[in-house]
Amino acid sequence: MNISMKTYLYVNALSSLGSRMDLIACSALIFTFDNGAFWLAAFFVARQIGGILFSPLAGVLADRVDRRRAMIISDLGAGLSVILMVVFPVPLVVIAAAFLKGMLYTLFHISFQASLPQMFEKEDLVRVNGWTVRLESVVGIVGFALGGFLTDHLGYAFVIACDAATFLFSAAILTRMRWDSRSGAEESAKTTNATDATGHTQEPRSLRATLVYLAKQPLFLVISLLALFESISTASHNFGLPALANQFASGHAVLHGLMWSAMSVGAAAGAFGAARWRGNLLRGLLASSSLLSLVITAAFAGKSMWLVLALLVLAGLLAGASQVYESTLLQQADNRIRGRVMGVQGLLSRVGFFIGFMGAPALASSLGLLGMVMAAQLVYLAGVVGLGWFCLRKG
Secondary structure (H helix, E strand, O other): OOHHHHHHHHHHHHHHHHHHHHHHHHHHHHOOOOOHHHHHHHHHHHHHHHHHHHHHHHHHHHHHOOHHHHHHHHHHHHHHHHHHHHHOOOHHHHHHHHHHHHHHHHHHHHHHHHHHHHHOOHHHHHHHHHHHHHHHHHHHHHHHHHHHHHHHHHOHHHHHHHHHHHHHHHHHHHOOOOOOOOOOHHHHHHHOOEEOOOOOEEOOOOHHHHHHHHHHOHHHHHHHHHHHHHHHHHHHHHHHHHHHHHHHOOOOHHHHHHHHHHHHHHHHHHHHHHOOOOOOHHHHHHHHHHHHHHHHHHHHHOOOHHHHHHHHHHHHHHHHHHHHHHHHHHOOOOOOOHHHHHHHHHHHHHHHHHHHHHHHHHHHHHHHHHHHHHHHHHHHHHHHHHHHHHHHHHO
């Protein structure tokens, strides 16, 4: 594994640490507003709308521009948008910052994921993805718990400012790094693009061309569609965990952080095991995803705080394994179109989050917290089974 590239994985993990802490701090800030539950839902929805609107363009940009520069711009913009919440801690500014961060995170994530096959050897991708998920899990263990502790003792402003600093630090490190961060447009123009009557190359850059590619590649199509159902599931417990923590303890910032830390402990173990899996990656993805929906439902049905935490560890294990399989499979798309494929997946993922966060408050109100989570997990399970059957049948 390239040493300098591996070093950046640690830097990226530091940025993730700030984001974990920021989630707890922003939740605490939002609960100081009147109608805090409404603004919390609006906060999550704003992030998803930003991602929904920007995902297609982010995928195109990741295939047209230098991906390293796209990552730098994303980090700088995200850091500045987070600072706005410290300077102007009012609902509309928080929602606007969430919207901007959702857009910029999408560009960064697609550019970063699309760059990994160039940053590392392709045969190392499973190990690299496992390492990345483990690092994110470790900072999650620390970040959510530390975020809750620091929010309770030093206030939300300090924690949010730390998150902004990690984005700016990541951008500074990226300016000093070098790898073949080209999108592949140049090489595809030489080797795979058609030539028109005037001798000019014509690269298929449109969304239609991406959809045609996905139609011919059932594996990538299924993984992209699965993101829609997965994010509906994730939205349900993202929205539900603060409320679940509040059921066990009225001052829920620390417990909320511990719940996410429990999932991160499990994710680290799941990523470690997945990186050593020698079986079929698609079957591993389908199995871990199916079990995840069942375990999440059981966690919200738990009557004991310790049982809930134990089930969240197991849920994290399955989620970590699923993430490694999904990333590795998607990174096998052609370099010339990989960013756009990830853009489509990102769009479907954000749409799923939008649906999940829009529906969660109403479902929780009518069905209760457990009923809301159960409904979302049933949708997820149905999607996994249906898409898995389709892909395996196609071979």
